[in-house]
Amino acid sequence: MNRISGRSVLVTGGAGFLGSNIARLLLSEGAEVTLLDNCGPGQEKNILDIIGRVVLIRGDITDEDTVKKAARGKEVIVHAAFPVIQCNRSLENQYIATGTVGLFNILKAALEQQALVIYVSSISVYGKQLYTPIDENHPVDPSLVYGATKLAGEFYCRVMAREYGLKNVTLRYSDLYGPGLGRSNAPVAFLERALSGLPLLVRGGGKQVRSYLFVTDAAQAVLQAIENPAAQGMVFNVGGDETITIMDLALKAKEITGSNSEIISEEGWVDEREYRIDSTLARSILGFCPGVDLNTGLGKTLAWLKGGRQA
Secondary structure (H helix, E strand, C coil): CCCCCCCEEEEECCCCHHHHHHHHHHHHCCCEEEEEECCCCCHHHHHCCCHHHCEEEECCCCCHHHHHHHHCCCCEEEECCCCHHHCCCCCCCCCHHHHHHHHHHHHHHHHHHCCEEEEEEEHHHCCCCCCCCECCCCCCCCCCHHHHHHHHHHHHHHHHHHHHCCEEEEEEECCEECCCCCCCCHHHHHHHHHHCCCCEEECCCCCCEECCEEHHHHHHHHHHHHHCHHHCCCEEEECCCCCEEHHHHHHHHHHHHCCCCCEEECCCCCCCCECCECCHHHHHHHCCCCCCCHHHHHHHHHHHHHCCCCC
């Protein structure tokens, strides 16, 4: 049953990589979509194909008045706003205000409108694995400040749900990739360098494991979380079915590009995280099932790179 058609939805970060894909899917299902985004350099190209079908509010979620305006009359708020492409290990690039003050503004506005909030979190809340596959009961102990910020957001949602009646669903995504990605994570970096015949630099020992998730599958999980009342109040891992080591990912990038690039291992830093993500709960409650396998997803990303990063 389509529970989204005709509903008024706000997508924060709607001009970003994930947000634009969520908006596109919601529109295709008949939702009335508003985007709230500060529209950083180059972001508006992500929504050129839908700009005439959405309401775009340019503004920052750290501004409470802007958030109230954007949230007015909305039944659902998908909170995907966070500058992940700018966030790294430097303490100068952590965007704490966006992740905390901005989220708090969103949650307060949602309560006023009695709107459902879909909170985009991350598997980075887990830190180094104590066991695999990692399910939702795994202890949370982030290794990165980014993960700590996302976890703080989860606690905001939890407290405001328990004490104030907030309606929300939390989605812990594994590493996203696909056409339009604005940062050079491993899939994009390896493909891009392999295309140019440049060496592929493998950091962290190459044995670290990831469960990559194609961006359209990530958007599908949002739609399913909105449509399923049984999901409210729950936290879900959302990851791809396949796991791969970083070294094997580099080899795969060489294979699908036909490149002769050399693979170079960087010494001195070891990453022992094995993000084998268990999405069983999302499958059973949401009906989530990734539709894009890794080979297909890498192929789509490669085509985008060959096309000059045109969305």
